Amino acid sequence: ITVPLAANAEPSGPVDARAFERMCDDICGAVAAGCDGVMLDLHGAMVCADHDDGEGDLLSRIRRVAPELPVAVALDFHTNLSRAMVENATVITGYCTYPHVDMYETGQRAARVLLQSLRGEATPRMAWGSLPLLTHMIKQTPAAQPMKDIMDKAMDAEARGQVLTASVFGGFPLADVPHASLSAVITGDAGAMAAAEDLLEDLLDMAWDRRADFVFDPEPLAQSIARAKQLDRDLPGSGPIILADHGDNTGAGGNGDSMAATAEALNQGLEGLAVGPIWDPEAVDRLWQAGEGAQVTLPLGAKTAAPAIGLKAAPLTLSGRVKALTHGRFTITGPMMTGFTVTLGRTAVLDTGAAEILLSESRSEPYDLGYFTHAGIDPRRKNFVLLKSRQHFRAGFEPIARGIVLAAGPGVCSSDYSLFPFKNLRRPIYPLDPDATRG
Secondary structure: OOOOOOOOOOOOOOEOHHHHHHHHHHHHHHHHOOOOOEEEEOOOOOOEOOOOOHHHHHHHHHHHHOOOOOEEEEEOOOOOOOHHHHHOOOEEEEOOOOOOOOHHHHHHHHHHHHHHHHOOOOOEEEEEEEEOEOOOHHHOOOOOOOOHHHHHHHHHHHHOOOOOEEEEEOOOOOOOOOOOOEEEEEEEEOOOHHHHHHHHHHHHHHHHHOHHHHOOOOOOHHHHHHHHHHHHHHOOOOOOEEEEEHHHOHHHOOOOOOOHHHHHHHHOOOOOEEEEEEEOHHHHHHHHHHOOOOEEEEEEOOOOOEHHHOEOOOOEEEEEEEEEEEOOEEEOOOOOOOOOEEEOOOEEEEEOOOEEEEEEOOOOOOOOOHHHHOOOOOHHHOOEEEEOOOOOHHHHHHHHOOEEEEEOOOOOOOOOHHHOOOOOOOOOOEOOOOOOOOO
């Protein structure tokens, strides 16, 4: 086995052209050196500075190097599936969960078909399709309706051997590209594609019929904080109320530095609060210079604005004690990305009395208790935990939560699609165009 490249990054803006070329060169160079097959672990929604389909472009390059080579691709549930991806791969599988706790199994599913192809036991062919539908990510999860029985149907067909693989993709709706959509891809044997094509149509029909159920209407931030405060009264016992600030989620491209939800929580008198991680390298540096135990007053967060959606930077000035300083490295022990080493850069914990705020030099979405425990904060002993996540936090934090409140803080990951100046989406598309038809 040759591994020419292993890399990851938090979602953000378009990928730099030089970085993309370097990654493609490493992979295509290894293919050109000779191999029996290719196994790719990709995300599926990469947008580059000079083109809008990173995965499709990479696969096209591999095909030019090795036109007949079997190529298996494991993709994220948030893939924006494109024609170039499908036409240049032998088999494609996607995560069946969100939070993504089946990454390993998704690779196994792709590898199984790849090996069947290499042994001559199957001749994989793919049927695929997409809908003019931008789902809201909060309503995508296969753990609940409207997606649950759509994904269940796909998984059941694969488990019973009706098809080789079946994958449904919720899509990444915040990418302004023509192929952003809910989609599905079914792999069948070349001589038995009717079952794959029938399943594909059934899945897409189900999704389109319930398109209105994929729309999420956020409540005002102050109302969410007040609801969390009431839940704390109504649900006695151990464990925190989780406040998920999903408008500024780094896992979907957010900055992770908006302080609006924290400010509202403190204004409404929430106590026993853990917050983080907040991305603020400047504040971390100041707290490291001050040292553990020091009393400090400084502005936190909001170092970046988002003028395209009218969002101004609004730091929050707080006073407190530097409780802890760490180098921000720990290993994930929860069910998502198990064994992965997180590197937050240097971190610092500011204790204001009402809240312990974890600040970091690098951006990261918290989906494991280690984000807090590595810095001496035990979220299980808090009344409230405010973190920046939409769905992945459930992997590590839902088991300890007394209650969960989704908080629509401001940010570039807002669920209010009217804020975004989309230019490249195919139109009409639902829900931006309520009268859109499937076509």
